Amino acid sequence: MLGYIDKIREISKRLLDEGRVDMIIGFRKGTIPMMNEPCFVKNSGELSTLVWDSNCGINLANYLTDRKEKIGIVAKGCDSRNIVTHIIENKIKREKLVIIGIPCKGMIDKRKVAGMFENGIDDITEEDNILRVKSRGVETSLKKSDLLQENCELCIHRNPVIYDELAGPLVEEQKDVDRYADVRRIEAMTAPEKWEYFKDLISPCIRCYACRNACPLCYCPTCFVDESRPQWCGKGQDEIDTRTFHFLRAYHCAGRCTDCGACERACPVGIKVRQFTSKLNKDCLDMFGWEAGLSPDQRPPLDTYKPADPGDFIK
Amino acid sequence: MEHMGVEPGRLSFSWISSAESTKFVEVVKDVTATVKALGPNNNFKKAAKVA
Structure with a gap:
């Protein structure tokens, strides 16, 4: 999932420079760990603020409603489904959008992680399936797959359903999920x-x-x-x-x-x-x-x- | 609604044409009887009345 960010920035830069979109809706680092926030990037100089990790659980389709600009939007499986819903409900026009699809492997449940560290979390980094959590100078390694949000655990549409660009190869969908x-x-x-x-x-x-x-x-x-x-x-x-x-x-x-x-x-x-x-x-x-x-x-x-x-x- | 705890029978739906007066009477009788059998609805009752 981490490798996506270079690709997201590359695609975004191209879209902005070519004038195909007026802005990119993506995520930037939040002020506290595990709280990435949505951001609107309007010129390619600001692209370094964009991030992608397992804390991008907010649904970006929320920021499309009735927008008139040309928009590049970063979309996980669920975001893309909400974009489809927006299109069906005439809340955005498909032609206005360039969808940067993210094959998603799930977002982490910030409450589950926070609940494990009573001294608070200073920083959190991740690598493939490993989360490294720093709490009062002590580093702990956790398995990401154990700490997914419940809806991500149960997700069967990880890949975006519509997209114009992809930030990485499609991932295998989960099967036999109850x-x-x-x-x-x-x-x-x-x-x-x-x-x-x-x-x-x-x-x-x-x-x-x-x-x-x-x-x-x-x-x-x-x-x-x-x-x-x-x-x-x-x-x-x-x-x-x-x-x-x-x-x-x-x-x-x-x-x-x-x-x-x-x-x-x-x-x-x-x-x-x-x-x-x-x-x-x-x-x-x-x-x-x-x-x-x-x-x-x-x-x-x-x-x-x-x-x-x-x-x-x-x- | 029933999934969220409203008693079965408390809520009914029906489709009655303006020409179906007899069906209307039947349905109303039926619904009234079901709701009476369930007794007063204590679930959606506010503790204090809002001014």
Whole structure:
């Protein structure tokens, strides 16, 4: 994964110099370890700020919404699927984009790593599958594959689905992944158990809306939680309001979520918000054979009607 | 919704044409009976009323 950066810079330089794009959207080093941040590079002199490692978990498709410039964007498998979703939903034009595809091997779960070092992490470097973590002068080597984000562990679309350039050879997709074990565990519960499960799950929520802001699907000019006339949902930390927010946020992602994990990564209190969307993803796959963002030529199940659509729930 | 803990039967969907008055009555009777059997909904009730 590390070797990609030279190629990303090389491609970006060419695109910018030839005037094919006005800017490149990529990642630069964050101010603290494991927190790379998105950046917009507009001239080739600044390309050295671009980085690529296993801390680029944020979904860059989020920064494309309604942009008018010509954009070069660095895209992992999940980012590319969200770009497809953006194209389908008319949020960006394909012609405006040059997609620099990244065959991805997963991003590391910053919480898992941080949880292992009580003295904090001063620096983290990586080499193939090895992470070297420096904490108070002590260096520890860890295996990256043990510390992947959950959605990356379960990912079966590591390679970008659309791209114009590639930063490296395509990687082998994971096979025989049980992606919905968590969903089935919840499905097996009784209604009151489910209610309690989600109550516990969201109890630390501070309603900061980081999950919404990190999500490339959430681009409404005014989000329902910000509306005050009418006020759909109370703005305090009342348990029911919080639950309403999470229910609705999840439903707005139905048939669109690519399980990129940006919501979970962004959550400051570590709520597994993917528990809501996973069920919808599973249902979409089971009922409509649909996985979001695989092709710009297919319409999503929620805006097409087929006579064979399941309708047993309608009386 | 049921996945997130709302009781089965609390939420119903149906497709009734404006000409299907008898079906409308049937569905309403049916839904009312199901919801009555479930009892009051204590799940989506706020502890304090917001002004």
